[in-house]
Amino acid sequence: MPYDKTLDIEVFKEVKEFEGTRITVGVFSYNGGEKKMQIGRENQDSTNEWRFSKLGRMTKDEVQAVVPVMMKAVESM
Numbered sequence: 001m002p003y004d005k006t007l008d009i010e011v012f013k014e015v016k017e018f019e020g021t022r023i024t025v026g027v028f029s030y031n032g033g034e035k036k037m038q039i040g041r042e043n044q045d046s047t048n049e050w051r052f053s054k055l056g057r058m059t060k061d062e063v064q065a066v067v068p069v070m071m072k073a074v075e076s077m
Helices: 060-075
Strands: 008-018 021-030 035-044 050-053
Touching: 008 060, 021 060, 035 060
Parallel strands: none
Antiparallel strands: 008 021, 021 035, 035 050
């Protein structure tokens, strides 16, 4: 069965912005299934458009900002 965006319910979402990048923490439930956390990164390109990027490693500042958001997200799971 192919992915259907209409079945993907956003339970929680918060974005933390940094210089030229932002990290999004979200909790989603697909088709009434188990709630799962998703963490993603977007970087600004030369035209200031946001582009998806592999999250990979995070700086200390990013971790300190994102961990409290993750804890809030866990409460919605």
